[in-house]
Each structure stands twice: as structure tokens, then as C-alpha cells.
Amino acid sequence: MRDHAAHAALSALNHLLAGAAWARARLAPFAGRTLRLAAPPLLLTLSIDAEGYFATSGAERFDVTIDLPPITPWRALEGPQAALRDAQIAGAADLADALGFVLRNLRWDHEEDLSRLVGDVAARRLGRGFGQWFGWQRQASRNLAENLVEYYREEQPVLASPAAIQAFALEVGQLAAGLDALEQRIKRLG
Structure with missing residues (x-):
């Protein structure tokens, strides 16, 4: 069940990125870097590819970790700013800044x-x-x-x-x- 949820979340993120060339351009310089996105019960271990999309990763060490509280899906109804209000982002400052900017500003058309x-x-x-x-x-x-x-x-x-x-x-x-x-x-x- 978790694998299906993780795959759905990854597909959704990449779908949003597909419609946002600016976001992919912002992430592409970080190709090969890894992140862990934890939004209980969902736990994603991702890497960034050369085109600025996310891919699953088997990494055990992460350049950035993003921990979201369980209430995040409800706050997401109010928008990305509200969803990320209580996010805990740690790790490499340059990548954390880029990820935070992209996640706050991605919009689903x-x-x-x-x-x-x-x-x-x-x-x-x-x-x-x-x-x-x-x-x-x-x-x-x-x-x-x-x-x-x-x-x-x-x-x-x-x-x-x-x-x-x-x-x-x-x-x-x-x-x-x-x-x-x-x-x-x-x-x-x-």
C-alpha cells in the first residue's frame, strides 16, 4: 500500500514539474542529489535527475530532509504556503532553498x-x-x-x-x- 502511495505522490510531483519549466530549471543543477520527504504515513526517498524531475532513490543518506506534519494534506487545501507552514527542512542550504521555493510555488493547472x-x-x-x-x-x-x-x-x-x-x-x-x-x-x- 505504501509503495502505491509513494508512486502516486512521485507521479503527482513530476506531473506538476512537467508543467513548470521554471521549477525544473531550478532543480536541474542539483542532479544526483537526494532528499527524504516525510509526510506520515508517506515516506519518499528521492533524487533529482538531470532534467529537474524527481526519481525514486535507494539512498540512506540525504542532502536534504523535509518533514511535514500529518495535518499537511488538510492544509494543502488552503494552498502550498499553508501546507509548508510547519515543514521542517534540514540539510544543504542551497538545495533546501531551491526545494522550498519550488514546493511553495508549484501550482496545479x-x-x-x-x-x-x-x-x-x-x-x-x-x-x-x-x-x-x-x-x-x-x-x-x-x-x-x-x-x-x-x-x-x-x-x-x-x-x-x-x-x-x-x-x-x-x-x-x-x-x-x-x-x-x-x-x-x-x-x-x-
């Missing part, structure tokens, strides 16, 4: 791919329809999250509000200061 199947006009309309649907999904998710936070703060106080946390911290500080003063008086009496 879904309308171009759809137009090959259904024609230009239908692809444009489907693209707009999907865009509106994803926008609605994002807004619905935001609304749900905001409502849950409000519910758990106000109706079922499981979460503390920032004001309550600040008030608690102030009270703890005052209590600590009072305790210090009491200890000093006890020392003077003793």
Missing part, C-alpha cells in the same frame, strides 16, 4: 488537465465550480472550528479564554510575591 478531457469551456466552468466548492468547504471548516472553540470556552468551559489565562497568571504572580514576603518576615522573626 487543473483546468489545463480537465480541458484535455472535456474541452476548454467545460474545464473553465468545472474549475470555477470546484474553486467555489473548495472555498465553501474552507469557510465551513473555519466556521465549525470557531463555533467549537466558542462552545468549549463559553458553554462548556473546557478551554480557557486568553483573558482567563492572563488573569490566572496575574493571580499566581501576586500569590508568589505574597509568599516571598511571608518567607522574608518569617526569616526576620527567626
Whole structure:
């Protein structure tokens, strides 16, 4: 199962690169260099070929590692910037910089791919329809999250509000200061 997911991810990355000559040109100078892309449960070990595409690699040492949190697929719905927000990139600075730039700026031209199947006009309309649907999904998710936070703060106080946390911290500080003063008086009496 993991091999199928890894193959699908590699195919998707290379499909995006096929439509982005600028990205391949940015990666081609790093031909032969390796990277590990970890997005649990997916783990890709890749190398860069002379044309700037990714290929599977059996390397055990990597020039760059990119670790993505499990929430990345959900954040990817908001765009590449959101998907890579919590990425941990380590290794060779020049390659890490190039990979980060390429991954942040790669875009899928879904309308171009759809137009090959259904024609230009239908692809444009489907693209707009999907865009509106994803926008609605994002807004619905935001609304749900905001409502849950409000519910758990106000109706079922499981979460503390920032004001309550600040008030608690102030009270703890005052209590600590009072305790210090009491200890000093006890020392003077003793």
C-alpha cells in the first residue's frame, strides 16, 4: 500500500514539474542529489535527475530532509504556503532553498488537465465550480472550528479564554510575591 502511495505522490510531483519549466530549471543543477520527504504515513526517498524531475532513490543518506506534519494534506487545501507552514527542512542550504521555493510555488493547472478531457469551456466552468466548492468547504471548516472553540470556552468551559489565562497568571504572580514576603518576615522573626 505504501509503495502505491509513494508512486502516486512521485507521479503527482513530476506531473506538476512537467508543467513548470521554471521549477525544473531550478532543480536541474542539483542532479544526483537526494532528499527524504516525510509526510506520515508517506515516506519518499528521492533524487533529482538531470532534467529537474524527481526519481525514486535507494539512498540512506540525504542532502536534504523535509518533514511535514500529518495535518499537511488538510492544509494543502488552503494552498502550498499553508501546507509548508510547519515543514521542517534540514540539510544543504542551497538545495533546501531551491526545494522550498519550488514546493511553495508549484501550482496545479487543473483546468489545463480537465480541458484535455472535456474541452476548454467545460474545464473553465468545472474549475470555477470546484474553486467555489473548495472555498465553501474552507469557510465551513473555519466556521465549525470557531463555533467549537466558542462552545468549549463559553458553554462548556473546557478551554480557557486568553483573558482567563492572563488573569490566572496575574493571580499566581501576586500569590508568589505574597509568599516571598511571608518567607522574608518569617526569616526576620527567626
